[in-house]
Amino acid sequence: MSMTELLVWLYLINSVLLVNHEIDSAYWNEWKLFKLPGGINGFLVVHFPLLFLVFYGIILVYQGSQMGLIFSLGLSFAGIFAFIAHLYFIKNGRNEFNVPISLFILVSVLIVSLIQGAVTLYLLFE
Numbered sequence: 001m002s003m004t005e006l007l008v009w010l011y012l013i014n015s016v017l018l019v020n021h022e023i024d025s026a027y028w029n030e031w032k033l034f035k036l037p038g039g040i041n042g043f044l045v046v047h048f049p050l051l052f053l054v055f056y057g058i059i060l061v062y063q064g065s066q067m068g069l070i071f072s073l074g075l076s077f078a079g080i081f082a083f084i085a086h087l088y089f090i091k092n093g094r095n096e097f098n099v100p101i102s103l104f105i106l107v108s109v110l111i112v113s114l115i116q117g118a119v120t121l122y123l124l125f126e
Contacts, residue, residue: 003122003123003126004061004064007061007072007116007120008062010112010116011058011061011072011075011116014075014076014079014109014113015058015075017079017105017108018078018079018082018109020105021105021109022047024097024101024102025043026043028102029096030043033089033094053071054075057074069120069123069124072116072117073121075113075116076114076117077113077117078113080110080114082109083106083109083110
């Protein structure tokens with residue numbers, strides 16, 4: 001398996017994990033946690049372009065384009081940010097996302113994001 005093929009799979013796995021995290025986020029009313037306006041309506045509207053970009057990114061990664069590598073770095077950073085932000089809230093007494101499946105998703109996102117980021121950087125600078 002080439003590094004580009006590995007990156008396609010890592011991107012796909014991370015996308016699935018992050019989409020599941022966003023489903024979990026809707027359950028926990030994440031817009032309240034981050035003090036975002038618009039409630040569920042705003043939350044869902046924002047996700048139309050975000051999900052389009054995530055899914056478009058996998059096409060670009062599959063094509064082996066430089067822009068795909070940029071999208072891959074973006075997804076990696078998003079996963080790392082998700083983990084750090086939610087860990088911060090949990091450590092500060094917020095109970096949202098402090099259940100086994102939510103924690104499993106967040107830790108998995110972190111691990112896959114770190115590996116994906118490393119593979120992406122390798123391909124960017126090879």
